[in-house]
Amino acid sequence: MPSKQVFASQDGAVYTTSTGAPVAQPYAAERVGSVGPLLLQDFHHIDLLAHFDRERIPERVVHAKGAGAHGYFEVTHDITELSCASLFSKVGNKARATVRFSTVGGEAGSADSARDPRGFAIKIKTDEGNLDWVFNNTPVFFIRDPAKFPHFIHTQKRDPQTHLKDADMFWDYLSQNPESIHQVMTLFSDRGHPDGYHNMHGYSGHTYKFVNKEGKFHYVQIHLIKDGGAKSLTEPEAGKLAGENPDYGIQSLFETIEAGNFPSWTVYVQTMTPEQAEKFRYNILDLTKVWPHKDYPMRPFGKLVLNENPQNYFAEIEQAAFSPSHSVPGIEPSADPVLQSRLFSYPDTHRHRLGTNYNQLPVNAPIAPVANFQRGGAMTFVSQGARPNYQSSLVPLKYKPKPYQDVKHEIWLGHANVDLSFVTELDFEQPRALYQKVFSDTDRDHLVHNVVVHLKNAKSKEVKDRTLSVFAAVDQSLSDRIASGIGSSPVAPLKVAPASEAIRFKAFA
Numbered sequence: 001m002p003s004k005q006v007f008a009s010q011d012g013a014v015y016t017t018s019t020g021a022p023v024a025q026p027y028a029a030e031r032v033g034s035v036g037p038l039l040l041q042d043f044h045h046i047d048l049l050a051h052f053d054r055e056r057i058p059e060r061v062v063h064a065k066g067a068g069a070h071g072y073f074e075v076t077h078d079i080t081e082l083s084c085a086s087l088f089s090k091v092g093n094k095a096r097a098t099v100r101f102s103t104v105g106g107e108a109g110s111a112d113s114a115r116d117p118r119g120f121a122i123k124i125k126t127d128e129g130n131l132d133w134v135f136n137n138t139p140v141f142f143i144r145d146p147a148k149f150p151h152f153i154h155t156q157k158r159d160p161q162t163h164l165k166d167a168d169m170f171w172d173y174l175s176q177n178p179e180s181i182h183q184v185m186t187l188f189s190d191r192g193h194p195d196g197y198h199n200m201h202g203y204s205g206h207t208y209k210f211v212n213k214e215g216k217f218h219y220v221q222i223h224l225i226k227d228g229g230a231k232s233l234t235e236p237e238a239g240k241l242a243g244e245n246p247d248y249g250i251q252s253l254f255e256t257i258e259a260g261n262f263p264s265w266t267v268y269v270q271t272m273t274p275e276q277a278e279k280f281r282y283n284i285l286d287l288t289k290v291w292p293h294k295d296y297p298m299r300p301f302g303k304l305v306l307n308e309n310p311q312n313y314f315a316e317i318e319q320a321a322f323s324p325s326h327s328v329p330g331i332e333p334s335a336d337p338v339l340q341s342r343l344f345s346y347p348d349t350h351r352h353r354l355g356t357n358y359n360q361l362p363v364n365a366p367i368a369p370v371a372n373f374q375r376g377g378a379m380t381f382v383s384q385g386a387r388p389n390y391q392s393s394l395v396p397l398k399y400k401p402k403p404y405q406d407v408k409h410e411i412w413l414g415h416a417n418v419d420l421s422f423v424t425e426l427d428f429e430q431p432r433a434l435y436q437k438v439f440s441d442t443d444r445d446h447l448v449h450n451v452v453v454h455l456k457n458a459k460s461k462e463v464k465d466r467t468l469s470v471f472a473a474v475d476q477s478l479s480d481r482i483a484s485g486i487g488s489s490p491v492a493p494l495k496v497a498p499a500s501e502a503i504r505f506k507a508f509a
């Protein structure tokens, strides 16, 4: 049961129309006589019905189901030599944060415990503008070529004819695009259904850049590690909850904060110099790979705490508009093409979902004063008054980053960035290590079970066999156990090119 007290008593406000005119009572309707037809002149009644007709806005095309809360980000360690972001300029700096957690594939009413990656989107309001970290709870992703994103998402959603989720479509895509296997292994472990929204870690996944005041950059990966550890559900627990309480995650986040047990995360950064990146075994722009912690240690620098439930879910969470392109000086995107595509996609969808002036909505409005030449558009709340609408009055930028001019590295990057759909043995090393070295026996048993209960719903033998061949390329015994679980014969590993054929190695041999 929700812990929130329901107020049955009146709160003292006088009932009005949306224009503030007092009305005798909410059910009032003007009509001809006492039982005759209703009158068009009755603004109150039409105002009531017309607003109700327009209560819904488009749900997010992905990540539609979610939960959120407010809190703060605090700097705990000095990283000024890495980034000149004013947020990081002093240990102890604090900024207000709004966080939205989500599942990916389901609609706004779908189950919180579904097997899915979880979104972990953070908006930090700094004195240099909003910094959004639009992360997931997995350190890697399914694709490294952004052109595949809409195709991939379609296969995880509903079939255009049956309007059903479809196991054949799901595994057909994944087995034809085996660079997804690292994320598939994570998704089908119990980490695919975290215990609620706030018992999970968050990862940038992509490589970003921290730029310091000299204009020098480091490649970085950011991790938010849940204080007290992450928790997962087992597949039977997640299935039971999906039926009994599909909003389990929303409820548990709300009640945890209401009870004063504020969820918190320690924020770490892994860093890599451009020189290290050139020698790294994997492409640093490939978000199907992780950076080994022993080579690139985790360095703590911040804390995220959620200590405030929204007063109004729609205004403060549904209307929140996160984007990797909402950033501040000192933090930049890398050339990862998936990240580059995201920089465009989020503001684009916000303009559709919330309108041109989405950044003027209170939850999105920066605390830094906005001064530019954007004017008008639907729902202009902040007009910038009488200030001219062309460059005449605004002072030039005070912050002048020194341009980074490592041309050699930029040329290297151009070569490194071509290795998108070409799958080699390199792509199986990390998933194999995950299965053979990181997972416990229980994790391995659960992975096999979790894949079996899903893959057995596929009807096509070709899709099942191709999927088994991808798992066999990770580990033959894993594939054989899945095959036996779904009643198929063992299948040989997918044939892929050796690691030495990877374009990045060939280009620099």
Ligand code: HEM
Pocket: 059, 060, 061, 062, 063, 066, 100, 101, 102, 118, 119, 120, 121, 134, 135, 136, 141, 146, 147, 149, 203, 204, 205, 206, 320, 321, 322, 338, 341, 342, 345, 346, 349, 350, 353
């Ligand atoms: C080409 C790749 C991708 C594209 C085109 C894409 C696109 C989108 C779109 C259109 C939304 C809906 C946003 C809204 O309506 O407010 C969304 C939500 C989201 N995406 Fe992505 N996405 C991609 C990959 C990723 C990756 C790799 C991550 C994490 C590392 C990620 C994390 C999220 C999160 C956390 C949300 C939910 C934000 C919220 O709570 O409002 N996405 N994405």
